[in-house]
Amino acid sequence: MTIVVSELRRRFGGVAALDGVELSVRSGEFVALLGASGSGKTTLLRALAGLEFPDAGRILIDGRDMASVPARARGIGFVFQNYALFRHMTVAGNIGFGLRIRPWRSRPSRAEIARRVEELLELVRLPGLGGRYPDQLSGGQRQRVALARALAIEPRVLLLDEPFGALDATVRRELRLWLRGLHDRLGLTSLFVTHDQDEALELADRVAVMRDGRVVQCDTPEALLARPADAGVAGFLGDAARLGCEVRGGMAWFAALPPVPAEGVAEGQAVAFLRPVDLLAEPGEGEARVAASRQDGRGVRLTVAVGESLLEAVPAPGWQPRRGEACRVRVLAARVFPA
């Protein structure tokens, strides 16, 4: 299923929640919607699901205009962070709900619904738990039930709004990798809202960055990090430090770092975004000093004091830096925009 959104607008009083959204999702793609709070992510997802009515613009799903298609007829499954399960219903009751409320003509038989529910419980790795009530499950299990409920109608498009927002980091990571596998296996087309950039960059084929009711860039994680469309996107992604500089003769010049190429950027005051992996700290007398060193999942990260700034950097291979040690910092890459 392809999804094409064009010129989509939705106002709430004085607020333009959607201000001309353009987005195109290919069949089978997993796209993350990433953006600050209030940028319009949930409103866009709700409009796609048919729960919100745009003031203007179009939504095409597999080429079909959705304007007059009600939510139930869109063939879309959705999971919201606070889309609570029905507490008075068992897990099996919750999962089969979407099938039981179908018009009788398309409603499967009771036996067929029971069979399908068992299949879905297997799929979300909760076999045998159909008789439990939501209160008897962990948060992660509940979200998997919500997912099974969304999948019961055999949607081709899946919309997820911070589905794992309330879970702790370890469960969250495990569930998102599992979800990505499920998406691939079922051949779904998925849109996933998050404001966790690691989640977006790890999971998605492409990430659509939203700001002020618009998609400002939609690209692969690699392309977003390497070529952010503007300073706003660059600042939002990749734990980048922001450093003032001046562009002269195709180079960006810093107060206390060596210059880097900045081709195509207008001469004058500019701002550079430097990710930790862009800065290589090497032993030796230089202007910088090691302020701190820590190990994270991606290896050793140094905090180096350079002039007035504290910057995150990676150490040269084989070097075991000590705190306070002098070093030199090489800039491997930088994204530079006019100030």
Ligand SMILES: Nc1ncnc2c1ncn2[C@@H]1O[C@H](COP(=O)(O)OP(=O)(O)OP(=O)(O)O)[C@@H](O)[C@H]1O
């Ligand atoms: N029903 C509503 N009534 C009034 N204003 C609304 C309504 N829904 C959304 N808004 C406003 O529209 C803007 C976009 O909201 P939306 O929930 O889409 O943002 P979001 O990117 O999903 O934010 P978050 O990450 O905090 O969930 C916000 O300014 C919000 O206050």
